Amino acid sequence: xxxxxxxxxxxxxxxxxxxxxxxxxxxxxxxxxxxxxxxxxxxxxxxxxxxxxxxxxxxxxxxxxxxxxxxxxxxxxxxxxxxxxxxxxxxxxxxxxxxxxxxxxxxxxxxxxxxxxxxxxxxxxxxxxxxxxxxxxxxxxxxxxxxxx
Numbered sequence: 001x002x003x004x005x006x007x008x009x010x011x012x013x014x015x016x017x018x019x020x021x022x023x024x025x026x027x028x029x030x031x032x033x034x035x036x037x038x039x040x041x042x043x044x045x046x047x048x049x050x051x052x053x054x055x056x057x058x059x060x061x062x063x064x065x066x067x068x069x070x071x072x073x074x075x076x077x078x079x080x081x082x083x084x085x086x087x088x089x090x091x092x093x094x095x096x097x098x099x100x101x102x103x104x105x106x107x108x109x110x111x112x113x114x115x116x117x118x119x120x121x122x123x124x125x126x127x128x129x130x131x132x133x134x135x136x137x138x139x140x141x142x143x144x145x146x147x148x149x
Contacts, residue, residue, distance in 0.1 A: 021046065023139040026125060031062040031136040034104070038141070045121060045142035048113045049149065056126060058107045060137040066099040066130040073111060076123040076140070084111050090128050099136065107137065117145050 021044060023036045038046050039055040048054050069090035074081040091097035095107045107128055125140040
């Protein structure tokens with residue numbers, strides 16, 4: 001009986017630590033975002049602490065083939081997009097390439113929350129663009145950067 005309780009507790013704890021959050025599609029043209037998980041985020045806005053890494057994990061379906069997709073991650077502060085330093089080549093540790101039309105895929109990226117970032121509320125926007133520069137997927141969600149506890 002204790003073993004079953006332990007397994008249930010571990011499953012519930014894991015679900016608490018990584019759960020799907022509400023996001024807004026911000027212009028997916030060549031695909032569709034199915035779900036988004038952000039490490040440690042169970043309520044919105046997602047809290048990002050300075051000097052940590054936050055992992056974004058999205059499930060999507062592309063409607064086009066893409067052999068050289070590109071990634072863009074920005075923080076939108078007061079309506080102004082500010083790029084996060086992130087690998088632009090989507091095929092480097094972010095998704096399996098080539099991306100195939102009609103196939104469900106996973107996109108994962110880890111964003112460094114630098115100590116130098118101001119402690120503010122923002123929107124986090126991530127895009128994966130196809131070989132023609134059109135968004136396979138684009139999502140945006142609210143976040144807040146706070147000092148490391």
